[in-house]
Amino acid sequence: MGKNEELTSTGNITLSVSYLQFRVIRNTIFIVFAVFGVTLFVVLLFMILSINTWVLDFASNKGF
Numbered sequence: 001m002g003k004n005e006e007l008t009s010t011g012n013i014t015l016s017v018s019y020l021q022f023r024v025i026r027n028t029i030f031i032v033f034a035v036f037g038v039t040l041f042v043v044l045l046f047m048i049l050s051i052n053t054w055v056l057d058f059a060s061n062k063g064f
Contacts, residue, residue, distance in 0.1 A: 003012055 004015065007015065
């Protein structure tokens with residue numbers, strides 16, 4: 001953010017702080033969604049592995 005000539009120095013400081021708050025909130029939300037997405041992906045892979053193991057076990061017991 002550049003210096004705004006229409007604002008006082010206090011106004012410029014307030015504007016800079018509010019912009020930093022916006023960036024922190026945006027980055028925090030992005031981090032939360034990224035962690036949630038990675039966790040969901042790992043759980044999905046584990047579920048596929050578990051289903052695959054169950055199918056192989058079921059097929060070997062039936063003698064297919």
